[in-house]
Amino acid sequence: MVCVGRKSTQPADPEVLQATQHHLRQNLQLWGTAGVSGEEVLRVYSSEAQHLEELIGRTLSLGESNSALLLAPRGTGKSALVDGVLGRLKGRGVLGQGLVVRLSGLLHTDDLQALKEITRQLRLEEAAAKKVFRSFAENLSFLLESLCGGSKETAKPAIFLLDEFDLFCHHRNQTLLYNLFDAAQSAQAPICVLGLSCRLDVVELLEKRVKSRFSHRQIHLQASGDFTTHYLHTFRTLLHLPHSFPFKDFARVWNEDVEALARDDVVVDVLQRQHTTTRDVRVLKSLLVMCLAQLDEGSSRLTPQMFSHAEALLTQDARTSTVRGLSALQLCLVVAMKHLAEVYDGEPFNFEMVYREYLKFSLKSSMQSFEKPVVFKAFDQLMGLELVRPVDQTCRVQREYELVQMMMTPSQVGEVLSQMSGLPTDLQRWASLGLA
Amino acid sequence: MEVCGRDAQVKLLTGLLGQEGTLMPSSVFLHGHSGTGKTLVARHVLQCLGVLMSHINCIEVYCPQVLFEAVLSQLTGSVPSLTTGQSSSISCDSLGEFVHHLATVSHTLGQPRMAIMLEHSERLRDCAANILPGLCRLQELTPDVNITVIFMSTLSLEKFRISTGFMEPLVVHFPQYSKDELLKILEKLRPPTTSEEFFKNYISLVLSVFYHATRDLAELMHQVQQHFEVYREPVVQGEVEEDDVRRLWRNIEPHLKKAMSTVYLREVSRTHYDKMQKLIETNTKDLLPSESIGLDSFSSKTAMVELPLYSRYLLVAAHLASYNPARTDRRFFMKHHGKQRKTQASIKAKERCSSHLVGPKSFPLDRLMAIFYSIVEEEITPTASLFTQLSTLLSLQLLIPSGGDDALQNPKYKCVAPHEVVHSVCKSINFDLSRYTYGQA
Numbered sequence: 115m116v117c118v119g120r121k122s123t124q125p126a127d128p129e130v131l132q133a134t135q136h137h138l139r140q141n142l143q144l145w146g147t148a149g150v151s152g153e154e155v156l157r158v159y160s161s162e163a164q165h166l167e168e169l170i171g172r173t174l175s176l177g178e179s180n181s182a183l184l185l186a187p188r189g190t191g192k193s194a195l196v197d198g199v200l201g202r203l204k205g206r207g208v209l210g211q212g213l214v215v216r217l218s219g220l221l222h223t224d225d226l227q228a229l230k231e232i233t234r235q236l237r238l239e240e241a242a243a244k245k246v247f248r249s250f251a252e253n254l255s256f257l258l259e260s261l262c263g264g265s266k267e268t269a270k271p272a273i274f275l276l277d278e279f280d281l282f283c284h285h286r287n288q289t290l291l292y293n294l295f296d297a298a299q300s301a302q303a304p305i306c307v308l309g310l311s312c313r314l315d316v317v318e319l320l321e322k323r324v325k326s327r328f329s330h331r332q333i334h335l336q337a338s339g340d341f342t343t344h345y346l347h348t349f350r351t352l353l354h355l356p357h358s359f360p361f362k363d364f365a366r367v368w369n370e371d372v373e374a375l376a377r378d379d380v381v382v383d384v385l386q387r388q389h390t391t392t393r394d395v396r397v398l399k400s401l402l403v404m405c406l407a408q409l410d411e412g413s414s415r416l417t418p419q420m421f422s423h424a425e426a427l428l429t430q431d432a433r434t435s436t437v438r439g440l441s442a443l444q445l446c447l448v449v450a451m452k453h454l455a456e457v458y459d460g461e462p463f464n465f466e467m468v469y470r471e472y473l474k475f476s477l478k479s480s481m482q483s484f485e486k487p488v489v490f491k492a493f494d495q496l497m498g499l500e501l502v503r504p505v506d507q508t509c510r511v512q513r514e515y516e517l518v519q520m521m522m523t524p525s526q527v528g529e530v531l532s533q534m535s536g537l538p539t540d541l542q543r544w545a546s547l548g549l550a
Numbered sequence: 551m552e553v554c555g556r557d558a559q560v561k562l563l564t565g566l567l568g569q570e571g572t573l574m575p576s577s578v579f580l581h582g583h584s585g586t587g588k589t590l591v592a593r594h595v596l597q598c599l600g601v602l603m604s605h606i607n608c609i610e611v612y613c614p615q616v617l618f619e620a621v622l623s624q625l626t627g628s629v630p631s632l633t634t635g636q637s638s639s640i641s642c643d644s645l646g647e648f649v650h651h652l653a654t655v656s657h658t659l660g661q662p663r664m665a666i667m668l669e670h671s672e673r674l675r676d677c678a679a680n681i682l683p684g685l686c687r688l689q690e691l692t693p694d695v696n697i698t699v700i701f702m703s704t705l706s707l708e709k710f711r712i713s714t715g716f717m718e719p720l721v722v723h724f725p726q727y728s729k730d731e732l733l734k735i736l737e738k739l740r741p742p743t744t745s746e747e748f749f750k751n752y753i754s755l756v757l758s759v760f761y762h763a764t765r766d767l768a769e770l771m772h773q774v775q776q777h778f779e780v781y782r783e784p785v786v787q788g789e790v791e792e793d794d795v796r797r798l799w800r801n802i803e804p805h806l807k808k809a810m811s812t813v814y815l816r817e818v819s820r821t822h823y824d825k826m827q828k829l830i831e832t833n834t835k836d837l838l839p840s841e842s843i844g845l846d847s848f849s850s851k852t853a854m855v856e857l858p859l860y861s862r863y864l865l866v867a868a869h870l871a872s873y874n875p876a877r878t879d880r881r882f883f884m885k886h887h888g889k890q891r892k893t894q895a896s897i898k899a900k901e902r903c904s905s906h907l908v909g910p911k912s913f914p915l916d917r918l919m920a921i922f923y924s925i926v927e928e929e930i931t932p933t934a935s936l937f938t939q940l941s942t943l944l945s946l947q948l949l950i951p952s953g954g955d956d957a958l959q960n961p962k963y964k965c966v967a968p969h970e971v972v973h974s975v976c977k978s979i980n981f982d983l984s985r986y987t988y989g990q991a
Contacts, residue, residue: 132569139573144717145690220684220715221646221691231646278715281680312714400720403575407565427562430723432581432706439583439726442762466907482762484810491814492763499583500705512966515909538762 130361131414134368137359138406141352142399145193154351155191156198162333166199169331173306174203174212174271179298181307181328183279185314186335189396192310195335196275212271213261219281225290228282229253236261236272254293258303271304279309283319291320295327339393341386348395349385350376352402353416371415380418384425401428433522436499437530442538443484443492445531446472449545451502451520452527462505462517465493479540490514553594554738555731556587562722563595567665567698570600574663574698575720576689579707582724585767588702589669591724596665601698603665608673614681618648621666625655645684649692656695664697671701675712683715690717726765732757735767736774744782748792752781755799759806763813773809780805860926861939862975865965866983867922868949869972872910872965874988876917882986883924906989912952912964925981 156163172178184192203209215235222228229250233242238260247253261270274294276282282291294307309316320328338344353372355365375381388397404424405416437448450471454463469489476483484492496502497518505517520527531537531545553560567574580588589605596603604624611617622640642648656664666685668674674682684691685699699719703710707721727735733753740749756774764770781802784790790797857865874882919932930936943949948967965972976983 132572135568135572139568143573143689144576145687218691220680220687221644221649223644223646223678223680227644227646280714396718400718403566403720407562407568409565427723428721430721432708432721432723435723435725436583436706439586439765441765443764464907464909466909470907482810484763484813487815488763488811488813495814498704500709511909512968 127361128411130364131409131411133360134355134364135406135409137355138353139403142403142406144189144396144399152194152198152201154348155194156202158338159191159195159335162335163195163199163202165333166195167202170199170203170273170306170308171208173273173304174208174210177269177271177304179301179303179305180331181295181298181309182331182333183309183311183316183328184333184335185311185316187337187394188312189394190335190337191395192312192335193277196308196310200273212273214273214275216275217277217282219276219278223281223285225250225285228285228290232257232274250289251293254290255297255302258297258305261303269303271306273306274308276307276309279311280313280316280319282309283316288321288324292324292327295324298329299327337393341389345385345389345393345398346376346382348398349402352399368415375416375418375421378418381421384421387425397428401425404428433526434530434533436501437522437527438534440496441492442481442541443489444496445537446475446481446541446544447489447493447496448501448520448522448527449531449541450475452524452545453547455520456524460519462519464517465490465514468493475540475544479538479544481538481540553587553591554735555727556591556724559587559591559722559724560595563591564599566720566722567595567599567601567663570663574601574665574689574696576717577686577699577701577719579719579721580700580702580724581706581721582704583726583766584704585769586724586726588724589667592667592700592702596667599663601663601665602659603667605667605669607669609670611673611677614645614677615643617681618642618645618651622648622651622655625652625659625664645680645691649688652688652692652695652697656692656697661694661696664695665700666697667700667702669702671703672705672709675710679712680715682710682712683717686717686719687715727767729757729761732765732767732770736770739771739774741778745792748785751795751798752778755781755795755802756806759810760813763810769814773813777802777806777809857943857975858939859979860930860936861943862979863926863981864918864922864936864940865943865948865967865975866972866979866981867918867925868913868943868963868965869967869983870925870986871913871918871921873906874986875911876913878988879917879921882988883921910964910966912962914960914962916960918963925986 166182166184169180169182173180184196186192200209200214213236215232217228217231222231232254233239236257238257241260242253242256245256247256258272261272282288285291294305297303298305298307313319317325317328317330317332350372353375355368357365359365384401385398388401391397401421401424404427405420408420408423409416437445440448447468450468451463453471454467469486472489473483493502497504500521502518502520505519528545531542537545563578563580566578580592582588593603593605602625604621606617606620606624608617610620619640619642622642626640640651642651652664656662666688668685674685685701688699689695689697701710701719707719710716733750736753736757737746737750740746753774756777757770760770760773781798784798784801785792790801870882923930940949944951944963948965948971949963950966952962952964973983
């Protein structure tokens with residue numbers, strides 16, 4: 115609890131705070147190489163980076179064609195690694211003439227769009243506009259030939275980065291992949307095809323003719339999962355303010371604070387809990403953004419309380435709070451459905467059955483009772499919230515008789531309702547009744 | 551613009567988006583019931599921070615192109631209209647192009663912070679699989695553009711994780727307003743001519759009646775506005791003092807109780823509602839009490855169906871065929887069916903297969919006609935006109951065809967007419983339905 119005692123009393127300079135936010139938000143971007151994460155990735159995966167650098171380097175300097183897949187879970191730093199390697203090559207001056215074409219499976223959902231994008235990124239729109247192409251392959255080979263510019267010596271090497279590689283496998287006939295791998299194999303022009311994916315079985319998605327043209331070079335990134343050496347270290351580097359930060363005094367105090375936080379029991383507990391649920395760095399970043407969001411002029415330093423508050427915000431159970439917001443009538447229906455689910459052991463039911471249960475209850479209780487259309491509307495809203503979902507949407511029946519299922523287990527309902535305060539007592543008692 | 555009772559959310563959202571020039575999170579997800587102030591808070595915060603925003607309701611988005619073009623035209627501030635002869639300035643039909651357009655828009659406007667607000671974002675799940683993940687990661691896909699996407703939905707985030715590439719947005723949760731907060735918000739509806747205390751009493755009355763039925767702010771606002779005139783009437787006419795809450799309550803109680811049966815439904819406008827209430831009152835005076843109940847349910851439903859006589863019988867026959875098990879036909883429609891013994895087992899069985907719970911069953915045409923001939927007292931010969939009436943019932947969607955092996959020789963039908971309709975038809979032909987209904991007779 116070091117920082118609490120030293121919590122600064124003087125209001126912080128808004129300018130300093132803004133600069134801090136500005137800098138740290140760059141670090142906490144959920145992707146990419148901004149800030150310190152780029153160097154970090156290159157350090158952790160140094161051997162893979164070396165491998166990749168050699169591979170791309172050979173394409174660039176020797177005119178050799180290559181293809182490879184970079185496979186790792188989401189948030190490990192695939193794109194960051196590639197960007198880092200490209201940056202290093204640029205720094206060494208090897209990239210020189212080379213062109214980088216970036217495609218994303220999310221953006222380019224069919225091969226024509228992808229081809230258009232390639233043309234745009236190779237800046238060959240004008241040359242391509244003059245010609246009429248009979249096929250996709252002809253178009254692509256024209257683009258590659260234009261890169262060659264006659265002889266092998268003057269050829270411009272191109273690096274194709276295919277983000278979300280698995281989505282490209284769903285394109286019709288995998289034409290783009292076939293042509294790219296074919297060009298790489300037959301050495302038309304020096305190209306390097308790099309696929310990035312989070313699916314380990316992505317090779318199995320390739321058609322036979324595509325697979326046979328792929329070099330089967332796969333680079334796997336293994337995320338280190340150790341808590342103290344890796345996770346805490348990431349935590350520190352993400353929040354660290356560099357020497358280049360314009361406000362030196364503030365940066366010094368801030369960095370001391372961060373070191374102290376990394377030893378603080380509350381913070382370590384929070385981080386440990388996060389770490390046991392997921393090692394994804396992006397979740398850690400989200401947590402830290404939630405902490406940063408609590409900074410303002412009154413409190414310019416991070417405190418352990420902010421971490422526990424941020425954790426509470428992140429781990430809030432949405433379903434519980436949805437149920438909490440329901441009106442008493444809707445809760446009655448939820449309880450009725452809970453009983454039905456218990457009685458029929460999870461079999462689907464329909465509105466009429468729910469309504470009958472509700473009637474049984476409302477006759478006995480002192481609560482206001484409602485007419486059927488009103489109850490049906492309330493039920494309809496539960497359907498809209500997807501707390502209740504139809505089992506089978508294909509069959510044509512009246513809506514009252516449509517078979518539905520509740521998307522919560524009876525025990526979940528019981529748990530939520532028992533925690534709620536301000537419920538009508540009748541309803542509370544009905545909810546706690548077991549199988550009678 | 552003032553935001554009531556949502557201080558925590560405003561603060562959190564402001565903190566997340568940060569001051570001018572800060573990089574925004576790539577997407578934020580606002581989750582809460584309808585009428586909990588998601589849109590209000592988002593608009594308020596974005597305006598305060600000076601973020602350029604575009605506000606789209608995803609119900610309109612029947613294809614992604616609509617979304618993209620609407621966002622671009624809102625961001626650039628160009629409104630397509632017929633009068634200027636300028637249709638939507640930018641045409642954009644894929645996410646790839648959208649990203650390019652965004653980059654140019656951001657460049658021409660001088661790199662402002664931009665936000666896309668998506669209301670009812672659960673609708674986007676029906677779009678192409680790349681739209682939702684693409685929007686979550688829009689900032690990653692558009693380098694150098696400081697853009698954030700704000701999703702708003704009544705559904706929780708877990709219902710959105712459907713396809714590959716989904717990046718978890720930061721969730722801001724909007725809990726339902728508490729009763730005190732509701733009171734405070736509803737007070738703002740006070741007409742300027744009425745005193746504060748008077749209106750406060752009125753609101754707590756309305757809340758006490760409707761709170762169990764609905765916590766939806768929009769619905770409560772509607773009810774508050776709808777009944778204020780009636781509540782104020784005795785005061786305006788000088789019969790009751792403003793602070794005599796008990797007499798005012800006695801005056802409005804029956805009125806509110808009546809309105810309870812239409813909460814949520816909004817079948818009628820206010821003037822229409824009043825007219826209908828008056829109509830019922832005048833009619834009930836010269837009717838027997840038993841009939842007046844029937845009339846009440848008549849007027850609130852669209853139960854009246856004008857049909858020829860035989861069509862009515864056909865409809866009733868279809869209803870009976872749908873809801874009675876075939877094996878009981880003997881008992882209901884034959885003169886000498888012998889005695890039925892009631893056993894414990896038969897009662898249990900009745901309970902289990904009651905069609906009134908599981909819905910109508912389908913029946914063959916033969917059975918329908920057999921029941922029809924037995925419930926119509928006079929002799930009729932099957933003519934083509936009789937079957938035309940059957941097809942009229944089909945086209946009115948009171949009956950629906952339901953398969954069957956042989957659609958020509960012996961088609962099968964199901965009666966989907968609401969119970970109210972069947973009951974009113976029965977009344978019009980003096981047919982005692984309950985005598986023939988299994989489980990009730």
